Every structure is written in C-alpha cells, then in structure tokens.
Amino acid sequence: MQYQNVSQLFSLIQSSPVQKLSTPNAESQGISLAVKRDDLLHPVISGNKWRKLKYLLLSIEAKGFRKVATMGGAYSNFIHALSYVCHLLGWQCDLYIRAHSGQPLTPTLSDCKQWGANIYSMDRKGFRALRERAPELAEDMFWISEGGMHEKSILGLKEIMMELNRQYDYLVIATATGTSVAGLVEGAAIYQPDAKMIGISVLNNAEQQRQDVAKLSPQAKNDWSILEGYEFGGFAKNNSELKLFIAEFYQQHKISLEAVYSGKSFYAVMDLIGKGFFAKNSRILLIHCGGLQGSRELIR
Ligand SMILES: Cc1ncc(COP(=O)(O)O)c(C=O)c1O
Structure with a gap:
C-alpha cells in the first residue's frame, strides 16, 4: 500500500x-x-527507528523534500527502516554504505534494494570522509546523518x-x-x-x-x-x-x-x-x- x-x-x-x-x-x-x-x-520499523523517523520525516516533508540520502553500515537498522518507509511513501532513498563494491548484499541491503533504495558502496576511507562532510547532493535531496541523529529525531x-x-x-x-x-x-x-x-x-x-x-x-x-x-x-x-x-x-x-x-x-x-x-x-x-x-x- x-x-x-x-x-x-x-x-x-x-x-x-x-x-x-x-x-x-x-x-x-x-x-x-x-x-x-x-x-x-x-515488524520492520521497530524500536527506536520509528521513534527517530517520525518527526524527522514530518519536518523533511514540510520542507518540500521527497528524496532522502543517508549513510550506514551493511547491517544498519536505520537504513533498513528508512528504505522501507521511503518505499511506503514513494520517496527516493539513496544509501551510502560501508562495503566493498563486489561484496554480496547482506540480508539488510537485499531488503533495502527490494524496496527500491539506491545503494552506493563506499570504502572505509570514503565512508569516514562522509562522516566529516556530507556528499554533494542534488538540491532536492535531503541528507540525514548516520543513524538518524537529528534534533527532530x-x-x-x-x-x-x-x-x-x-x-x-x-x-x-x-x-x-x-x-x-x-x-x-x-x-x-x-x-x-x-x-x-x-x-x-x-x-x-x-x-x-x-x-x-x-x-x-x-x-x-x-x-x-x-x-x-x-x-x-x-x-x-x-x-x-x-x-x-x-x-x-x-x-x-x-x-x-x-x-x-x-x-x-x-x-x-x-x-x-x-x-x-x-x-x-x-x-x-x-x-x-x-x-x-x-x-x-x-x-x-
Ligand atoms: C536497535 C538499536 N538500538 C539502539 C540504537 C542506539 O541508538 P542511538 O544511536 O540513538 O544511541 C540503535 C542505533 O541507532 C539501534 O539500531
């Protein structure tokens, strides 16, 4: 639905x-x-993931965004819940993931992919750099910090x-x-x-x-x-x-x-x-x- x-x-x-x-x-x-x-x-958006996403998504939506990007590990609960929610809302979801590009998808990432998220693999160095500075994104895309750390969360x-x-x-x-x-x-x-x-x-x-x-x-x-x-x-x-x-x-x-x-x-x-x-x-x-x-x- x-x-x-x-x-x-x-x-x-x-x-x-x-x-x-x-x-x-x-x-x-x-x-x-x-x-x-x-x-x-x-079953999917459980625990603190829903708690964190609820008002954060409302504020993103209120600002007029329908595309989000974030970063995380290959087993991250946050990227899993975010991808699912974006799937339900029909929003674009871009994920910057710490993983080798040839590596098989984890069950977490397979779910994200199935829900339509775009996955970009980052090596350790690139991933660490993203923690310091968010990637250059299109103007209509909202960057969410790793794990959903935000005052709205x-x-x-x-x-x-x-x-x-x-x-x-x-x-x-x-x-x-x-x-x-x-x-x-x-x-x-x-x-x-x-x-x-x-x-x-x-x-x-x-x-x-x-x-x-x-x-x-x-x-x-x-x-x-x-x-x-x-x-x-x-x-x-x-x-x-x-x-x-x-x-x-x-x-x-x-x-x-x-x-x-x-x-x-x-x-x-x-x-x-x-x-x-x-x-x-x-x-x-x-x-x-x-x-x-x-x-x-x-x-x-
Ligand atoms: C299941 C679960 N519990 C606890 C935490 C830790 O929460 P916080 O990052 O808000 O300290 C996380 C990560 O966000 C998590 O995925």
Whole structure:
C-alpha cells in the first residue's frame, strides 16, 4: 500500500506494551523490572527507528523534500527502516554504505534494494570522509546523518515517556550515538521527573556519546549517565557468553534480543542487579530498542 504523506503512516504504529519480568536476583532485592516492548511497534520499523523517523520525516516533508540520502553500515537498522518507509511513501532513498563494491548484499541491503533504495558502496576511507562532510547532493535531496541523529529525531523518543503509566527509578536503554538517550532525557523531564536515565554503551566511544547527549539535550533535568563495560569488545562484537545469555533469556522470558544493542543492555541490567548497583525496592524499566533484523546472519 502506498501512503500519501508521512502523517498517514502514523496509523501503522500504536504505542508499545510494557511487560513485567521476574528474575530471582531482582526479586530478592525487592526490585521490580519491566520492559517497554518497542521491538513490537512494527515488524520492520521497530524500536527506536520509528521513534527517530517520525518527526524527522514530518519536518523533511514540510520542507518540500521527497528524496532522502543517508549513510550506514551493511547491517544498519536505520537504513533498513528508512528504505522501507521511503518505499511506503514513494520517496527516493539513496544509501551510502560501508562495503566493498563486489561484496554480496547482506540480508539488510537485499531488503533495502527490494524496496527500491539506491545503494552506493563506499570504502572505509570514503565512508569516514562522509562522516566529516556530507556528499554533494542534488538540491532536492535531503541528507540525514548516520543513524538518524537529528534534533527532530529526539521528539519521537520523548513520546516513549508519555506512554508510561507509572513512575520508574531507572530507565535503561542501549546507546550508540546518544540520540535515544537525549530524547528520553527530554521526555523524562516532563513525565518521569525522578527517574535516572542510564545508557548502556554498545561501542567504545562513551565519551563522544556524553558530549552528544549534552549537545542534543543541553537543559537535561534528570540525572543521566552513559555506562561503559558492556561493549563486548566494541560495536557488533560479541562472544559466547553474550550469545548464551540471549538464548537463555529467550527461553525464560520469550523476548528476542540481538547481540548488537538490546542483548548488551539487557545483559548489563541483569549483571548490575547481581552486583547491587540498583537501589533495593527500586523500579527499573528496560527499553527494548528493536533492531532484530540486523542480527539475521550475525548471530544465528
Ligand atoms: C536497535 C538499536 N538500538 C539502539 C540504537 C542506539 O541508538 P542511538 O544511536 O540513538 O544511541 C540503535 C542505533 O541507532 C539501534 O539500531
């Protein structure tokens, strides 16, 4: 089905449920643990992808653009969701991808191609240069920064806080660029004034993320932090312990995780509970940020 405009797409996605989790470690400390199931928002545009795209696309449309371009890795959840949304809207989508030109398409890129995106392969050097400077684009094409980092993206993340119907002491999410944390911090100031926001860094650049959160959310009222120590070697790296955790977690709770984002943040929370990091009798909300498509061939 083709959608005439961005606001028509809004009807595709409703708010996500909150699911309680019980674990012996949490219970013995009186901790209540719940998951905001943003992975269930939509089969393709799941998790923070929809949250990031919603108001960003509206503002792009309002400026009169119907063509967008962005950059990302060959498994990127953002390029996947963006290509799909452009397909639904009939917009042109150009993707600058870090990959060798002869390399077979990843499942992520095959989907993007099937949805009509144009794929341009970039070598490491060229890709890095794009991070410094966007490519020369036609005047009618809008450039979106890698991963959808934009002041408009944080508006959709704020809405996660609006959907909660109880107060939490800790809000936890996986973090890579810090955009999600910045949006949640903004929303928490209004809807969760006493909650501490914790981002679990999934790559070795926590300091950069702290600076970016401070830039995107300069008036943050809530206490927030980016925790290190759960990167498992760096972005998209994992090990057998993390894979085992993900498999066992699924068996116990019937919630799918992947090894790039949610697996690391959920592992971190369970580990931190075991270490007595969280106050006794506190309420923790873990936000499942989706991204299950990206792990199709990484972990199985
Ligand atoms: C599934 C998933 N979770 C978490 C993140 C990290 O979000 P952010 O870049 O806003 O910190 C990403 C990347 O954007 C992602 O794809």
